[in-house]
Amino acid sequence: MEKALIVDGLRKSYGRLEAVKGVSFEVNAGEIFALIGPNGAGKTTTLRMIATLLTPTSGDAYVYGTSVSREPEKVRHMISYLPEEAGAYKNLTGLGYLNFMASLFADDKKQQKEFVSRACEITGLGDRLKDKMGSYSKGMTRKVMLARAVMTMPKLAILDEPTSGLDVLNALEIRNTIKALAKEGMSVLVSSHNMLEIEYLCDRVAIIDKGIIHVSGTPRELKERYNAQNLEEVFEEVAK
Amino acid sequence: MRRFKVLLFKELKELLTLQMMIPLIIGVVVFLFIGNIMGNETERAKEPKEIIVLDNDRSDYAQAVANSLTSANFIVKHYTNITTDQAVEEAKENDISVVVEIPEGFEKGLMELKPMQVKTYSIVRNFSLMGSMTTRIVREVLNAMNDYISNEFMKSNFSVEDPESLKNPIKTVDYTLIGDKQAEIDPEAVTGFIMSQTILIPILMFIVIMFAAQMIAVTVASEKENKTLETLLSTPISRISLVAAKMVAAGIASLLMAVVYMFGFQSYMNGVTGGALNQVASMGSKEAFKALGLSLNTTDYIMLGTSLFLSILTALALSLILGAFAEDVKKTQGLVAPLMFLILIPYLLTMFVDINSASPAVRTLVYIIPFSHPFLASPNLFLGNYETVLLGILYQAMLFSILVVIAGKIFSTDKILTMKLKWGRSSK
Numbered sequence: 001m002e003k004a005l006i007v008d009g010l011r012k013s014y015g016r017l018e019a020v021k022g023v024s025f026e027v028n029a030g031e032i033f034a035l036i037g038p039n040g041a042g043k044t045t046t047l048r049m050i051a052t053l054l055t056p057t058s059g060d061a062y063v064y065g066t067s068v069s070r071e072p073e074k075v076r077h078m079i080s081y082l083p084e085e086a087g088a089y090k091n092l093t094g095l096g097y098l099n100f101m102a103s104l105f106a107d108d109k110k111q112q113k114e115f116v117s118r119a120c121e122i123t124g125l126g127d128r129l130k131d132k133m134g135s136y137s138k139g140m141t142r143k144v145m146l147a148r149a150v151m152t153m154p155k156l157a158i159l160d161e162p163t164s165g166l167d168v169l170n171a172l173e174i175r176n177t178i179k180a181l182a183k184e185g186m187s188v189l190v191s192s193h194n195m196l197e198i199e200y201l202c203d204r205v206a207i208i209d210k211g212i213i214h215v216s217g218t219p220r221e222l223k224e225r226y227n228a229q230n231l232e233e234v235f236e237e238v239a240k
Numbered sequence: 241m242r243r244f245k246v247l248l249f250k251e252l253k254e255l256l257t258l259q260m261m262i263p264l265i266i267g268v269v270v271f272l273f274i275g276n277i278m279g280n281e282t283e284r285a286k287e288p289k290e291i292i293v294l295d296n297d298r299s300d301y302a303q304a305v306a307n308s309l310t311s312a313n314f315i316v317k318h319y320t321n322i323t324t325d326q327a328v329e330e331a332k333e334n335d336i337s338v339v340v341e342i343p344e345g346f347e348k349g350l351m352e353l354k355p356m357q358v359k360t361y362s363i364v365r366n367f368s369l370m371g372s373m374t375t376r377i378v379r380e381v382l383n384a385m386n387d388y389i390s391n392e393f394m395k396s397n398f399s400v401e402d403p404e405s406l407k408n409p410i411k412t413v414d415y416t417l418i419g420d421k422q423a424e425i426d427p428e429a430v431t432g433f434i435m436s437q438t439i440l441i442p443i444l445m446f447i448v449i450m451f452a453a454q455m456i457a458v459t460v461a462s463e464k465e466n467k468t469l470e471t472l473l474s475t476p477i478s479r480i481s482l483v484a485a486k487m488v489a490a491g492i493a494s495l496l497m498a499v500v501y502m503f504g505f506q507s508y509m510n511g512v513t514g515g516a517l518n519q520v521a522s523m524g525s526k527e528a529f530k531a532l533g534l535s536l537n538t539t540d541y542i543m544l545g546t547s548l549f550l551s552i553l554t555a556l557a558l559s560l561i562l563g564a565f566a567e568d569v570k571k572t573q574g575l576v577a578p579l580m581f582l583i584l585i586p587y588l589l590t591m592f593v594d595i596n597s598a599s600p601a602v603r604t605l606v607y608i609i610p611f612s613h614p615f616l617a618s619p620n621l622f623l624g625n626y627e628t629v630l631l632g633i634l635y636q637a638m639l640f641s642i643l644v645v646i647a648g649k650i651f652s653t654d655k656i657l658t659m660k661l662k663w664g665r666s667s668k
Contacts, residue, residue: 014658051474054654073478081474087467089250091257103246104475148471 002029002064004156004187005050009059012045019045021211022059027156032178032188034198036231037208043191044084046208047160050189051081063156080154084161084191086145090134094125094144097133098151105152119144119151122177139170146174150181157181159190163197175201195231205231207238214238244481251489254462255455256496264497271504279510285373290315292339294327299347305358305385309340312381328361337374338362340382350389358382418532419624425528433529434622440502442587445548445614447501449555452494453579456556457563457572459486465568470657479652487556494552533624540621543629547617550636554610555579557643564650565659586612596625610636 005027012020020042027033035043048054050061052072061068063075089097098119099112106112120129123143133141142162150157162178163171178201182188192198198205199219206216215222215238219231226237291314295302298320306316317336319327327339339361343349349356360382362375394403414426463469472482529535536544562575586609589595595606595616606612613632620628650656 048470048654048657051470053470053473053657073476076474076476079474081471083467083470085467086471089254089466089468091254100246100250101471101475104243104477145471 003027003062004029004031004064005033005189006062007046007050007059008061010046010049010056010061011058012042012049012054013057018057019211020049023208023211023213024059025206025213025216027187027189028203029187030182030185031204032182032190032202034202034205035189035191035208035213036193036195036198036205036235038193041193041209042211043193043208044160045211047081047158047189047191051079051158052076053081078155080149080152080157082145082149082157082159082162084164088133088136088141088144090132093132094123094129094136094140095120097144098129098148101148102151115151118153119147122147122150124173139166142166142170142174146177150177150186153181153184153186156187156189159188161192162190163192163194171197195235199231207231207235209235209239243477244485247477247481247485248489251459251485252492254459255489255493264500268500268504271501271508275504275508275510278508286313288313288315289374290317290334290336291374291378292317292319292327292331292336294322294324294339294341295320296344297342297346301347301350301389302342304388305340305342305382308381308385308388309378312377314377324359324361328363331361331363336363337365338378340378350393353393416528416532418534418622421532423528423531425525425532429525430529430532430534433525433534434619440506441544441548441618442590442615443505444498444502445551445611446583446587448494448498448552449583449611450580451497452490452552453555453559453576454572455493456486456490457559457566457576458569459490460560460563461566461569461572464566464657473656480648483560483647483651487553487560490556490559491552534622536618536621543626543633544614544617544621546633547614547629547636550633550640551611551614554636554640554643557640557647560647561643561650564647564656567660582609583611585609586615590615590619596628607632607635610639 003026007023007025010020010023011018023042023046025033025035035046037043045054049056050063050068052068052075056069060070063078066074066078068075089100092100095116098116102112102115102119106115123129123140125140125143128136128140129144133144136144142165146159146162149159157178159178163174166174175197178188178190182203190198190202202219204216204218205222206213207222208214215225215234217225222231222234223229226234228234228237291309293302293306293309293316295306295318306318310316317330319330322330324339324341327341331337331339341359341361343357343359346356346358360375360378390407391403394400394406400406413424415422416425416427416430418430460469463472473479558579559576562579563572566572566575586606589598589602589606590612593602595603595612598606606616613629613636616632617629620626650659
């Protein structure tokens, strides 16, 4: 099976603090893979290294065979990254923001239009997209951000806590969108500290804590291995 | 290029917001308003003003004083039979500023070559410069009268044909030399001319650099604060485009502001000086200035422009680096503040000190500061010191290149996200 992502011994240190201590895992093409763990486990640092924002202290990651350390610009053409606390340009309308971001990815006007049209559909916000983003609720902003991240149909979407801070209905909508996009062939790497939602969303998961991946597999495999009812119980066992 | 344009447009849109434009417009309106008031006041000061002449002598010489004041554009109210107090009261009631009292025996005293006292009573209603203008003019008229009367006496009593030569037997003729050029002109007039020609350069520079530095640091810090930077950095646009778009946008916006402010400032100055700034060269000294080579040719302007442009670019690059340290917009104020001092030091030093003859320590300090060079460029160009100007430009270009490399390094690595300035604590 084609590998969308190969992570090989990634490490990241901030001075004397080692946030990620040699993480390795793989994501298959068209798969939804999750990094789950508590706050401060090293999920975001790992995702930021794969998204070419942080330079690994050692190790490397390969997006469809391209190294994030050696060819970051090439990698950026294949990925899309949704940061956990992605902010908006409050002076722009939702539509203006999507247009701006689409123009940074698109090769021409036609493609830009196509991206924006897809994004508008994903958000489901209709005419509210014509309002300034400063007037949006958190749920609306997050929907626009997710739409922005996936409108280009990247080969690998990296989504950091995509449902963070959202109410049940908004979170459900976003999970459904991610699932639908994966069915269309997009590979997705998500992170979350909400282990129950990940169980519903992902094909495979890796449990990360204190910068180390302790175990990985499908939710069912892990639950069976640890004789657990859910992934939270698996994490409890792993963390012991 | 298309992506760069998109970024540039977005940066300009972020910078030229209504919140930013309103204070700018208010500032210009205030400048225009004050300039207009000053201009009106100056014009009003030129209008004929009423003045009271209390003539206690009723002589021909007393009448000559009154006539001189009339010639000096005053409307003279001539009184001969009231007291000083009554004259002053009359002035107060009729909004008249000055009473000139000619004493009894004025003409007789003058004939006997005794110095005579003419008293002036100035009614002060405010402490503005315009308020004291009338008294100043009266004094000048009386001084002229002094000259006139003494000349007349010399002619009639001592048969002196040219009393002026007798009173001022030594005449001075001022020559000013600049390099190998020489002209008959007072050096003070030359200094005044150069000041009038270059006064706007430091002000323009100060405004542009202040705005540019603030704006670029704020654009970087606000991207961090609003959490938009990570998204932007993960897109397929080159980091160079990102840096360049921010720099160009800040440069355009600050230039726009400088032009608007300069327009307002010029209107204000014209109001204050009554357009005198622009008239300096038309005061009969044009030929002398030309003979001294005190005019800038195209090459001079190009060199001056290059020096100014490099200063702005250096400020932009430096601010971009400083902005990268800030975690939010509030912190940029403190980070960019040292830049203001780097502009103020050469501004003040070049105003009061001749840098070329200053001590080596002061000279080195001034030359090291990249923003000194445009201040030094214009006088040096007037003096024909091209080498100094060229070396300054070279230094600025080198420093700018180094700063751009550093800024590029910061933006092309994860330093842009991880750099923080924590006073008293180590950064991580």
